[in-house]
Amino acid sequence: MLCKKCGSYNADGSEYCSVCKEPLVTKGSSSIRQRIDSNRLLIQIKSTLNERYLITRFIGEGAFAQVYYAIDKATNTGVALKVFKPYVFKNEDEMSRLVWGVRGIKDISHPNLVRVFDADISAEGWVYVSMKFIYGMSLLNTIRLRTEVGKPFSFEEIEPLFFQMGEILNEMHPTICHGDFKPSNIIIQPDYIKLTDTTILSYINLSNCLKEIKADPSSIYLAPEVIEGNEPSFRSDIFSCGRILRTLLSGSENVDLDKSELFKYNSDIDNRLKGLIKKATSADPLSRHNDVNEFNAELFDILAVYNDLPQNIKDEYHQSISAVETKFTHIKQRQVQEKTVTDKQEKGSGKKTLLLLIAIIIVLIIGAGILFMRDRIFPSATRSTILAANDISGGTDIYDSGVSGDVMYGEVLEDILQSYDAIATDEMAKTEVEEEVGTQKHDRVEKKLVQQKVEQKSEDETKKEKKTEEKQKDETEVVKGKEKGTSPCPKDMIYIKAGSFKMGSLPTDEGRQPDELAFVSVQTGSYCIDRFEYPNKKGVVPKTSVSFNEADKLCAEQGKRLCSEEEWERACKGVSMVRYPYDNIFDSAACNAESNTGEERSVAPSGKFQKCKSTYGVYDMSGNVAEWVYMKNSQKGVKGGYVNKPDWAVRCASRKVEPASKKSPYYGFRCCLDAEE
Structure with a gap:
């Protein structure tokens, strides 16, 4: 498991992070990743939601929902299950609005989006969304780890991050906005970022949750109109981009732009960055950038000016950022050690197979050598005596078969090596195949469940339609x-x-x-x-x-x-x-x-x-x-x-x-x- 504070790898079942000592698991009948009073859980651990999702552990919570790791019994796979808090919805219409809104995007497939499997209202009355469970560290935790030691992000780190953020937002904005585009919903993975909770905020009546939104520390990344309960737009996402950039460059979530320097080595770059952030985070949505392409174009123009600076200035800039790097040295060393142990464990089974293969080869070589030297060791008469004594004289001698021992040995060895290569290839492809099969399995099961629900509810819907028709007949001025x-x-x-x-x-x-x-x-x-x-x-x-x-x-x-x-x-x-x-x-x-x-x-x-x-x-x-x-x-x-x-x-x-x-x-x-x- 990954430590949510420092991102270090820890063996499954660890109680504390081996690097920063952050609690990972609490002892008891309900073992969960974060410390939380069981009375505050919306769904109890080891219970089943909607007769389908077995809740195994608590992951975290926000202003609107709690997130659990659950086993989907229909597909036998792990999912992230977001269960919404009761105050988010005032009536069934608001519940249905979110369910149908989220279902409308579940078929969207994009490498930077966490896939949504389903959204529904459980028999117990809980509104939930099931999503693909992914490993990674949120940008929010990365930011807070950096801000603890006052280390801002470098321009070289910011450019690819905002490039990917711009790509996904540009793909979304012609039809939908994210609305809740904050660091806690951005998951950092080795090669790319993943975005969660897409469009969910657009289908929630925010006036029901104003108190909780304002109390959430991460609300500083939300646009003013969203915090006030208004519906988000694509310009709300642009505000979030500007607020994220401000934190990354300053190394603080609460920095005063007018009293700080984002780049002290060049006043032009510093002023342009501040101007970019102020425009993106304007209180008036219409005063912000027209779209994310305009925001990124202005940012990348500033970074181009930085790239043209003399190397000695860039070196000094990097040295100032690296001044706190020593505080992370022990973390990096420990991560390398943990990774080495993990690699050894993963390679253990492969080494056993390799040793077995070597043993077989040695036996074959010895056998071939004995056969090759048999004429010198055993005269023909002696060999015949031995064959007769063992009652196998009627059998076929390898030499009498007309096939040389060297050829047979080569063919056997080649077959063994091919089999070993096939096993290794299968293992390498296993992850990709499992992911694809799992996705296809989800789709098949979802279709089957939808069909079952339609059949089960057909009779009730027919009765409901009849009642509606009767009501409409009597309706004149209602x-x-x-x-x-x-x-x-x-x-x-x-x-x-x-x-x-x-x-x-x-x-x-x-x-x-x-x-x-x-x-x-x-x-x-x-x-x-x-x-x-x-x-x-x-x-x-x-x-x-x-x-x-x-x-x-x-x-x-x-x-x-x-x-x-x-x-x-x-x-x-x-x-x-x-x-x-x-x-x-x-x-x-x-x-x-x-x-x-x-x-x-x-x-x-x-x-x-x-x-x-x-x-x-x-x-x-x-x-x-x-x-x-x-x-x-x-x-x-x-x-x-x-x-x-x-x-x-x-x-x-x-x-x-x-x-x-x-x-x-x-x-x-x-x-x-x-x-x-």
Whole structure:
């Protein structure tokens, strides 16, 4: 096992690190890697979670979850099991959001990402994520080991690290962000880094965990908007990159940039590094770098200036960093000794096989020599007497067979050597094959378990669907499970709690139009929104041919107002943050938009298209009629497109600025209302 403090190798079962004396294991019935009161464990050691994962030891914990090493009984392999703490989720919808969000990335395969096997809610009510278990030391522990002796990282160490960080973030950012990009989630391995907990923070309602986030020492690496409970974006990851760089270069997690020198041998490099870090860690996300490529390009330009410095300056710089290297000498020496012992143990079985092979060869050589000298040692008559005495005269003599002893010996020896080479080759390939087979086995088992779950739950789902249909038949003016008096919203309106969401569209969105907003996190207050288009009645054709001012007046008559663009788009994208209210993929049959058969459609009664609703329960936000909203800079416009419009025009992010006086048979509206917490 590896010591999490100094990274030294220790034999399995060791109680203390042989180098730094850090406790590794505690004695008792539940042997775990860190000291922790068993009463604080979410899952007890040696228990089984969801009838599948046998918990064998505790690994560690963070603000949101505890991590265990477990045996997956379905595949008979070890996994890292992240079990989330109860306060992270307030209801089943929040649990399901994380489960389905994580499942969406489990098929992603990248050399720098720790593979996710599954996410689910156990029968006991625990939300968990199972991941591939890997050995390595986190960047956080590496940083803290260095900061204990005041040793910063050199430029030569930083460049490959940020190159790999940039590669993986650049791969992710067109579609997803990490959100929790901090050193404890970066695992250092000999040739590359591994990133854990990808996108998990994006699917958690951070407002449930603000106290725990702020109390976590590693929160200094999280962007201010994340600590305040807002949804992370790719610029949150850029903040983390800047904060990590600041710590690596200074050798301290709490250094004051304005009162310290990152590179005292060249003021230009020092000032440029500080400028880079200050820009990346700006409190305003829009003031940070546009993407990780821009951040890395600026960093590598500074490192290029360093590379052009005279060698004597670089030597002095390295000498200043190496001044504390002697404090690590005993660690390195001990690691070399431990590695030597380990190598000897691993080679033990190979040496035994080699000794056996040598013994066989010696016996064969002696035998061949005896056979070669037999005529001199035993005359033919004597040989015949010996054969007769042993009753084997009828047997075939090696010389009488017509094959020379030298040839037979050579063939036997060659066969033995080939067999030995084959064994060695098999051993060398064993690790790679086991990993590949293990991954394939996981995939097969996951598919089988999913099929079993579908079969087991089919009857319950059928009953549930029948109940839903019965409820929908009786439903005319119902708010999503809330009557007036029990919700901040009036009847027939949906309540959406204050929070943030991703507004606008990605540059890679094929349907993106020039006037669409950038894909950034936007905060809204708590508000209520009509479930259907005005007059907010299911089965009634929406009111159209009204101007913006007329629509606003009709809402005011009900004590409401027109929605802002932010409110409208958040209700459309729902908690799943999808391109259309129902999914990320356009479905011509889901909403009253362009038909795939070419048929001409007309404005339909509200709620006719049952699938055309967001996860908040708001209907007809894609197609049917475009809806008036308030836009930024005192502009007015419509959202959602209308009947017979193509896929790009009926996305949640699509928008069109219009004069407030315009009227159209395809323009309607719905109303909103401020809600009290």
